[in-house]
Amino acid sequence: xxxxxxxxxxxxEQVEVPTPTAGPGDVLLRVSAVGACxxxxxxxxxxxxxxxxxxxxxxxxxxxxxxxxxxxxxxxPGDRAAVYGIIGCGRxxxxxxxxxxxxxxxxxGGIGLSRDGGLAEHVVVPxxxxxxxxxxxxxxxxxxxxxxxxxxxxxxxxxxxxxPGTTCVVIGIGGLGHMAxxxxxxxxxxxxxxxxxxxxxxxxxTRLGAHxxxxxxxxxxxxxxAHVGPAPDGADVVLDFVGADPTLATAxxxxxxxxRVMLVGLAGGTLPVRxxxxxxxxxxxETSVEIPFWGTRAELQEVIALGRLxxxxxxxxxxPLDRAxxxxxxxxxxxxxxxxxxxx
Ligand code: NAD
Ligand code: ZN
Ligand code: ZN
Numbered sequence: 001x002x003x004x005x006x007x008x009x010x011x012x013e014q015v016e017v018p019t020p021t022a023g024p025g026d027v028l029l030r031v032s033a034v035g036a037c038x039x040x041x042x043x044x045x046x047x048x049x050x051x052x053x054x055x056x057x058x059x060x061x062x063x064x065x066x067x068x069x070x071x072x073x074x075x076x077p078g079d080r081a082a083v084y085g086i087i088g089c090g091r092x093x094x095x096x097x098x099x100x101x102x103x104x105x106x107x108x109g110g111i112g113l114s115r116d117g118g119l120a121e122h123v124v125v126p127x128x129x130x131x132x133x134x135x136x137x138x139x140x141x142x143x144x145x146x147x148x149x150x151x152x153x154x155x156x157x158x159x160x161x162x163x164p165g166t167t168c169v170v171i172g173i174g175g176l177g178h179m180a181x182x183x184x185x186x187x188x189x190x191x192x193x194x195x196x197x198x199x200x201x202x203x204x205x206t207r208l209g210a211h212x213x214x215x216x217x218x219x220x221x222x223x224x225x226a227h228v229g230p231a232p233d234g235a236d237v238v239l240d241f242v243g244a245d246p247t248l249a250t251a252x253x254x255x256x257x258x259x260r261v262m263l264v265g266l267a268g269g270t271l272p273v274r275x276x277x278x279x280x281x282x283x284x285x286e287t288s289v290e291i292p293f294w295g296t297r298a299e300l301q302e303v304i305a306l307g308r309l310x311x312x313x314x315x316x317x318x319x320p321l322d323r324a325x326x327x328x329x330x331x332x333x334x335x336x337x338x339x340x341x342x343x344x
């Protein structure tokens with residue numbers, strides 16, 4: 001089968017590899033769509049040894065069941081499914097509670113993270129990772145599994161602060177951020193302030209229901225404060241889908257006393273935490289900072305429900321498999337709006 005593989009750190013190439021077969025408990029999926037996540041760029045850029053190579057990338061997958069392995073019940077060839085990408089140990093305290101994204105044994109285990117992913121014509125996944133998607137388009141189902149699920153989980157964690165009438169700042173209106181805006185619109189009654197460097201991203205945010213947009217620059221904090229008020233007032237929740245030094249500096253300066261900063265982006269920035277405020281303040285008192293990771297299977301089912309109700313729809317740019325490297329180049333240059341989805 002054709003595949004796009006990280007052959008060595010930083011090296012993405014098109015290859016022909018043997019089509020895998022479904023072992024006991026597994027399903028061979030015919031991949032219909034796979035989202036290009038910014039995390040794939042972080043994986044490509046990671047030092048040698050952090051991720052296995054060679055490895056087929058792609059952790060945001062939807063497709064149809066091709067064949068089922070021994071012992072698989074409930075799935076038949078032709079069934080349409082989205083893939084929950086995390087594979088926890090299934091036995092630890094966290095996994096037993098359904099929190100596989102907190103697995104104590106396999107910290108970042110998953111399809112396209114620790115084993116071959118979906119940038120290929122076929123992928124083998126444990127049958128337990130599949131969720132039904134009804135008649136939803138599979139190009140739409142794929143982005144729900146990460147670009148949808150990750151912000152949904154972050155919003156779930158922050159929900160105590162997302163009371164009607166409160167304010168949420170969303171930084172980075174890319175693949176995840178443009179889904180976050182829709183999740184906030186569909187499941188909360190909060191005022192949304194979208195922040196991005198790109199005007200096109202901000203236009204998308206407005207179209208999706210953001211109440212205010214702020215173009216990131218030297219005066220980002222002042223522009224956000226014009227909407228949320230000066231410290232110690234501020235934003236009740238900041239969802240940071242970038243996680244670089246400048247965005248974290250913005251987050252800590254605009255979050256309200258008692259607010260929540262959800263650090264989702266993996267750009268490697270630092271957020272200083274000190275209990276006594278100095279000048280400029282590190283974080284207001286009573287603030288919490290959380291580092292959400294992906295989400296749970298139960299949450300993915302809810303995200304799919306939002307998709308099926310038409311309340312959550314990725315803005316997709318479609319690429320054939322042989323143009324996957326180009327899609328990642330565009331993503332790196334900030335030229336993808338919404339989500340790039342690769343259709344093998
Ligand atoms: P993306 O490239 O689609 O979107 C990033 C957006 O941020 C773009 O619109 C870009 O213009 C904007 N941006 C970049 N720098 C900015 C700045 N300084 N200020 C304001 N906006 C800025 O990326 P994505 O696929 O949505 O992923 C976002 C981040 O989330 C990545 O770091 C990714 O690795 C991470 N991620 C984390 C998890 C998790 O579980 N924690 C899951 C998926 C992705
Ligand atoms: Zn991802
Ligand atoms: Zn576990």
